[in-house]
Amino acid sequence: MAVQxxxxxxxxxxxxxxxxxxxxxxxxxxxxxxxxxASLLLLFLTYPLGLGLWLGLTDQKIDGTGGFIxxxxxxxxxxxxxxxxxxxxxxxxxVVASIIKFALGLYxxxxxxxxMPFKAMIRAIVLLPFVVPTVLSAIxxxxxxxxxxxxxxxxxxxxxxxDRYIDFLGQPWNARWSVIAANIWRGIPFVAITLLAxxxxxxxxxxxxxxxxxxxxxxxxxxxxxxxxxxxIAVVMTFSVLFTxxxxxxxxxxxxxxxxxxxxxxxxxxxxxxxxxxxLGEGAAIANAMxxxxxxxxxxxxxxxxxxxxxxxxxx
Amino acid sequence: xxxKTAQLEGMDYLAxxxxxxxxxWLPLSIFIFVLLFPFYWMTVTSFKPDIELYxxxxxxxxxxxxPTLQHIYKLLFETDYPSxxxxxxxxxxxxxxxxxxxxxxxxxxxxxxxxxGSAYVGMCIFLAYLVPPSILFIPLATMVFQFGxxxxxxxxxxxxxxxxxxxxxxxxxGYFRSIPYELEECALIDGASRLQILIKITLPLAIPGLxxxxxxxxxxxxxxxxxxxTFISSSENxxxxxGVITELVEGDVxxxxxxxxxxxxxxxxxxxxxSFFVEHYVSSLTGAVKE
Numbered sequence: 001m002a003v004q005x006x007x008x009x010x011x012x013x014x015x016x017x018x019x020x021x022x023x024x025x026x027x028x029x030x031x032x033x034x035x036x037x038a039s040l041l042l043l044f045l046t047y048p049l050g051l052g053l054w055l056g057l058t059d060q061k062i063d064g065t066g067g068f069i070x071x072x073x074x075x076x077x078x079x080x081x082x083x084x085x086x087x088x089x090x091x092x093x094x095v096v097a098s099i100i101k102f103a104l105g106l107y108x109x110x111x112x113x114x115x116m117p118f119k120a121m122i123r124a125i126v127l128l129p130f131v132v133p134t135v136l137s138a139i140x141x142x143x144x145x146x147x148x149x150x151x152x153x154x155x156x157x158x159x160x161x162x163d164r165y166i167d168f169l170g171q172p173w174n175a176r177w178s179v180i181a182a183n184i185w186r187g188i189p190f191v192a193i194t195l196l197a198x199x200x201x202x203x204x205x206x207x208x209x210x211x212x213x214x215x216x217x218x219x220x221x222x223x224x225x226x227x228x229x230x231x232x233i234a235v236v237m238t239f240s241v242l243f244t245x246x247x248x249x250x251x252x253x254x255x256x257x258x259x260x261x262x263x264x265x266x267x268x269x270x271x272x273x274x275x276x277x278x279x280l281g282e283g284a285a286i287a288n289a290m291x292x293x294x295x296x297x298x299x300x301x302x303x304x305x306x307x308x309x310x311x312x313x314x315x316x
Numbered sequence: 317x318x319x320k321t322a323q324l325e326g327m328d329y330l331a332x333x334x335x336x337x338x339x340x341w342l343p344l345s346i347f348i349f350v351l352l353f354p355f356y357w358m359t360v361t362s363f364k365p366d367i368e369l370y371x372x373x374x375x376x377x378x379x380x381x382x383p384t385l386q387h388i389y390k391l392l393f394e395t396d397y398p399s400x401x402x403x404x405x406x407x408x409x410x411x412x413x414x415x416x417x418x419x420x421x422x423x424x425x426x427x428x429x430x431x432x433g434s435a436y437v438g439m440c441i442f443l444a445y446l447v448p449p450s451i452l453f454i455p456l457a458t459m460v461f462q463f464g465x466x467x468x469x470x471x472x473x474x475x476x477x478x479x480x481x482x483x484x485x486x487x488x489x490g491y492f493r494s495i496p497y498e499l500e501e502c503a504l505i506d507g508a509s510r511l512q513i514l515i516k517i518t519l520p521l522a523i524p525g526l527x528x529x530x531x532x533x534x535x536x537x538x539x540x541x542x543x544x545x546t547f548i549s550s551s552e553n554x555x556x557x558x559g560v561i562t563e564l565v566e567g568d569v570x571x572x573x574x575x576x577x578x579x580x581x582x583x584x585x586x587x588x589x590x591s592f593f594v595e596h597y598v599s600s601l602t603g604a605v606k607e
Contacts (some may be wrong), residue, residue: 026430026431026432029425029431029510030429030432030434033421033422035421036418036422037418037422040414040477040481041478041482044456044474044477048456049447049455051458052451052452052454104347111347114336116340122344124594126351127597128352128587128590129351129354130601132583133556133557133582135557135558135561136557136560136578137354137579139560139575139579140357143357143572143575144354144357149372151378193601248449248542253561274454275454280457280458287451288451
């Protein structure tokens with residue numbers, strides 16, 4: 001072995017030097033290490049993102065025909081009442097579900113932050129709705145909302161609160177509230193567990209000092225918990241808004257956009273037009289119409305992420 | 317020790333027991349009831365014979381009088397369910413390992429090699445995490461078709477990393493950052509190459525991070541729906557979530573028993589895996605938003 005090394009060094013010192021350079025130059029080595037991830041992401045993420053923007057400007061069909069039509073898709077979509085309804089539905093779905101998810105999730109996080117027996121087990125149980133595949137729990141909700149055999153209707157009938165079964169998914173507004181409720185159920189654990197991680201970093205001494213100064217529980221929450229938690233709230237809510245806005249699975253399983261398109265989100269409508277209907281260009285245009293909304297959410301996160309100086313002992 | 321206990325307990329000793337019942341246990345049990353009820357309902361439904369399933373006046377719907385395995389039997393022997401399970405396992409495992417490999421290399425390069433522009437690459441990785449599958453599936457579908465991967469496992473194994481790599485890389489960057497730089501310097505002085513350092517020093521220290529990222533990536537690919545729905549057409553190639561919703565629903569007749577059994581069986585593997593690695597799972601969930 002030693003002899004061999006000796007001979008290589010003797011015969012090809014320049015080669016050896018070049019090889020050493022490859023393995024010691026940070027930039028070249030960095031490039032080699034980045035290669036697998038970068039090539040996959042560029043090919044299957046960046047390129048399709050651009051391709052999608054282009055497809056939105058064409059009237060391509062699923063059989064491959066069609067060509068560039070400029071803003072034609074967006075002009076016809078602007079007069080398309082189903083598309084406009086889907087924007088309304090998406091905004092309603094996102095705003096209502098996100099606000100309730102945040103309120104209930106924060107409340108659950110505050111509850112879980114108490115000292116109690118079986119804390120780890122309770123936390124593990126609470127996270128279950130997030131772990132189980134969304135489609136499969138959505139099927140359970142579909143069955144819970146069944147017109148004839150809904151367990152909710154049955155219980156309410158038993159208690160005498162209603163006199164006939166609720167038509168959860170047959171009426172537009174009922175259906176909207178039903179899918180929003182299912183989305184909230186799915187989202188609370190994520191918000192609660194991530195906010196709980198933030199709560200656990202707040203030192204108890206802050207609360208003790210505030211209590212000695214005579215602060216009420218509400219004041220302790222408003223002046224200690226909320227300000228310290230605000231950076232993590234910004235990130236969690238951005239993710240929550242992002243995932244709610246682009247939601248597809250719940251709607252596809254529970255209502256497929258019905259009744260009368262009352263629950264169509266932009267994502268489900270784009271799937272219906274592009275894959276079921278074969279109008280790839282139009283579907284891509286609907287998907288692209290989501291991007292401005294997402295950019296607003298990301299910018300919001302970016303500015304929310306900036307840590308405030310006072311959190312490090314400085315002044316704003 | 318005393319200080320630690322005091323810190324853990326905080327001011328809880330000030331709250332009396334009856335007060336804790338109202339402010340803590342009552343709301344907490346309502347939360348847990350609501351969060352768990354759909355799973356209970358799913359389980360009860362999958363073991364009910366059809367006669368109990370559709371007759372609420374003679375049988376209490378909240379309980380099973382004569383439990384039966386007929387729905388599970390039908391699922392396993394009269395549908396493609398076993399092959400959906402096998403596909404889902406294969407695709408999830410393959411895309412998880414592919415993503416872990418790519419992410420380890422990328423995170424090490426960004427965090428430790430610190431090549432020119434690594435900060436920007438790190439930022440791009442984070443932005444890639446924010447690109448939702450809902451706006452990518454249409455162009456990806458046309459690409460998958462052109463590459464001739466339509467209706468094959470490869471279509472999913474190669475596209476799932478688009479959301480797994482950004483997440484895993486971001487998480488592993490945090491773990492690598494927590495490993496003392498001095499350890500690597502010692503190894504460099506002793507003549508180790510970068511690759512040796514990565515394999516013999518950094519990776520063993522980052523094992524908790526690797527498990528966290530792996531578990532989370534596995535459940536994410538198990539749950540994925542929109543790509544699997546779009547890129548796969550023949551029944552025996554489908555994954556569990558897609559198979560259950562597209563193949564078990566026949567026209568207007570819903571076989572709720574087998575639908576629920578399908579949902580239950582599809583959830584159990586993920587839940588078992590999760591129950592073994594709860595701490596890792598939680599740390600990856602919270603680690604991803606903390607940075």
